[in-house]
Amino acid sequence: MIAAAVLAALATACVLAxxxxxxxxxxWHAPRTAILLWQSVGVTWGLATTGALLAYxxxxxxxxxxxxxxxxxxxxxxxxxxxxxxxxxTALVAGLALLALLVALxxxxxxxxxxxxxxxxxxxxxxxxxxxxxxxxRVVDFPGAAAYCLPGLRSEVVISNGxxxxxxxxxxxAVLAHESAHVRERHDLVLLPFAALRRALPWSRLIRDxxxxxxxxxxxxxxxxxxxxxxxRRLATALLRFGTATATLPTPDGALGTLGGTPAxxxxxxxxxxxxxxxxxxARVNRLVRPEATIPAPHRFLILTGSVVLTAxxxxxxxxxx
Amino acid sequence: xxxxxxxxxxxxxxxWARSAPLTAREVGRLIEDRDLAPTTVMTVxxxxxxxxxxxxxxxxxxxxxxxxxxxDAYVAELMLEALDLxxxxxxxxxxxxxxxxxxxxxxxxxALTELEDH
Numbered sequence: 001m002i003a004a005a006v007l008a009a010l011a012t013a014c015v016l017a018x019x020x021x022x023x024x025x026x027x028w029h030a031p032r033t034a035i036l037l038w039q040s041v042g043v044t045w046g047l048a049t050t051g052a053l054l055a056y057x058x059x060x061x062x063x064x065x066x067x068x069x070x071x072x073x074x075x076x077x078x079x080x081x082x083x084x085x086x087x088x089x090t091a092l093v094a095g096l097a098l099l100a101l102l103v104a105l106x107x108x109x110x111x112x113x114x115x116x117x118x119x120x121x122x123x124x125x126x127x128x129x130x131x132x133x134x135x136x137x138r139v140v141d142f143p144g145a146a147a148y149c150l151p152g153l154r155s156e157v158v159i160s161n162g163x164x165x166x167x168x169x170x171x172x173x174a175v176l177a178h179e180s181a182h183v184r185e186r187h188d189l190v191l192l193p194f195a196a197l198r199r200a201l202p203w204s205r206l207i208r209d210x211x212x213x214x215x216x217x218x219x220x221x222x223x224x225x226x227x228x229x230x231x232x233r234r235l236a237t238a239l240l241r242f243g244t245a246t247a248t249l250p251t252p253d254g255a256l257g258t259l260g261g262t263p264a265x266x267x268x269x270x271x272x273x274x275x276x277x278x279x280x281x282x283a284r285v286n287r288l289v290r291p292e293a294t295i296p297a298p299h300r301f302l303i304l305t306g307s308v309v310l311t312a313x314x315x316x317x318x319x320x321x322x
Numbered sequence: 323x324x325x326x327x328x329x330x331x332x333x334x335x336x337x338w339a340r341s342a343p344l345t346a347r348e349v350g351r352l353i354e355d356r357d358l359a360p361t362t363v364m365t366v367x368x369x370x371x372x373x374x375x376x377x378x379x380x381x382x383x384x385x386x387x388x389x390x391x392x393x394d395a396y397v398a399e400l401m402l403e404a405l406d407l408x409x410x411x412x413x414x415x416x417x418x419x420x421x422x423x424x425x426x427x428x429x430x431x432x433a434l435t436e437l438e439d440h
Contacts, residue, residue: 116414120403122373123396125327126334142397146404147418160401175418182416191416218416233437240434242419244427278426281419285433 001059007052007317014045014310015206022209028287030295031220033303035190038214040307042193046102047314053095055317057088064321101200109196113188117152124150128158137176139164145245149179151188166241174226174235181225187218216280223284236288243281329358329366334375338393343379343386 018041021027027034051065058068060079072078072092080089128138138158140146146160157179159172167175182188194211201207226235336352337344344352350363367387370376378385406417422430 113414116403120400120414122375123400126331126375127393127396127400140397140400140404142401144401144405145421146401148404148415150415158400158404160404178418179416187416188414219419222416237434237437239419240430240437243422243430244434245421277420278422278430281422281430282433284419285430285437289437 001056003064003317003320004052004055004059007048007055007314010310010314010317011045011048011052014041014048017041018045018206018210022206022213026295027213027217028220028283029292030300030303031217031224033295033300035214035217035221037303037307038210038217039190040311042197042210044310044314047311047318050095050099050102051314051318053091053098057092057095060085060088062321065318067319067321105196105200106193109199110192113192117150120150121152121156124156124158131164133164134159134172134176145242147175147179147242149182151183151186155183157183162245166245167238168234170231170234171238171241174230175238177226177229178222178235181222182218185221185225187222190218191215212276216283219280219284220287223288227288232288232291236285239281239285239288243278326366326369329353329362330370333363333366333370334389334393337376337387337389343381343388345381345384345386347384349387 018038021034021038021041024034027037054065054069058065058072061068061071063071078085078089078092080086124138124140128140131137131139136157138156140158140160142160143162144160145162145166146158147163148158150156150158157176159175163175164172191211191214194207194214197207198204198211223232223235332353333349336349346360346364346367349367350358350360353363367376367378367385371378371387375390376387377390378387380386403415404417406415406420421427
């Protein structure tokens with residue numbers, strides 16, 4: 001019973017930690033450390049929630065989750081004698097279903113993402129052109145401002161024609177350094193499980209906010225890496241130029257629309273504070289222009305150790321009997 | 323000899339520039355590289371059809387090929403994804419920044435002027 005109770009407490013602690021991380025601002029001073037902490041909280045939450053259900057269900061066996069589960073699954077029998085056993089059986093089914101879901105979700109999301117990227121890559125090869133002024137970058141003839149990275153084994157950095165006329169050469173250099181940072185640190189893989197959870201549970205405010213936090217942290221991590229190669233001030237002005245560029249929107253049939261307003265597309269989720277996009281740009285600009293002291297190394301080390309201990313404790317609790 | 327990818331581009335450009343569907347022989351004649359084997363053109367047309375970029379219709383003993391969608395439609399498809407307007411916030415791309423509007427844009431514009439002055 002103890003393992004189940006501790007795992008349940010751990011799962012609750014992870015939810016509280018996520019709430020705290022969403023509100024926290026120290027994370028902006030150490031985005032990489034914060035991203036690792038987010039990953040650890042996410043994995044621990046999954047292990048603890050499923051572990052609590054399974055530990056409760058398998059408690060009569062007294063052999064812990066891993067061995068108990070192996071026993072039940074190999075003999076394929078679970079003795080039901082009274083109502084209490086029935087509740088335990090329900091917990092067993094719920095735990096296994098949740099576990100399967102948490103494994104399957106990122107896998108299917110990954111497959112879907114790969115398909116979307118392949119289609120995008122095929123279209124790029126037919127449409128994008130090389131521009132002598134920016135070697136190694138694909139250019140799409142589109143008047144609006146767009147700069148992004150298509151991750152993969154052969155990652156590609158893509159910008160629109162509009163970006164070329166919007167930015168000065170120094171600013172363009174800064175944007176490209178930022179996008180290369182995404183490529184090099186494989187930020188798409190960090191985002192994948194959060195995006196998968198978000199798709200599975202679109203109504204969960206916590207998951208939505210968590211995904212948004214991680215997205216912003218990844219941008220900040222890329223800004224930090226880019227500033228080693230470019231002027232942080234030019235990266236900041238590039239950000240502001242993008243943020244204030246008139247939103248030229250493509251419509252699916254190929255026509256272009258210019259909206260004075262925010263992209264009114266379905267991307268703006270209901271219930272999300274409207275200020276987010278602009279506030280995020282300002283937050284990134286501020287930390288580029290006025291870099292505040294980073295979090296001291298010992299503190300960062302402490303946070304990293306905490307992350308490891310957190311996840312390791314959930315794993316241990318899967319093993320201990322009772 | 324051009325690479326296959328480059329040939330695909332050339333052929334799409336040729337077909338986008340015409341309003342009528344063309345046969346493989348007609349496409350071959352419009353390609354600048356005259357030494358190109360007719361089978362190569364056929365192979366590339368077939369590949370593009372299988373990927374869904376070309377539609378083909380029977381015309382006697384030959385096939386006539388036509389783009390499945392306009393060039394602009396494909397540009398739009400790419401940019402909708404690039405600007406995160408497809409509605410499903412997946413992790414397929416990582417984007418630089420988004421345009422904002424109204425009072426928010428005003429704050430950003432002021433910040434930009436301030437930074438440019440220094």
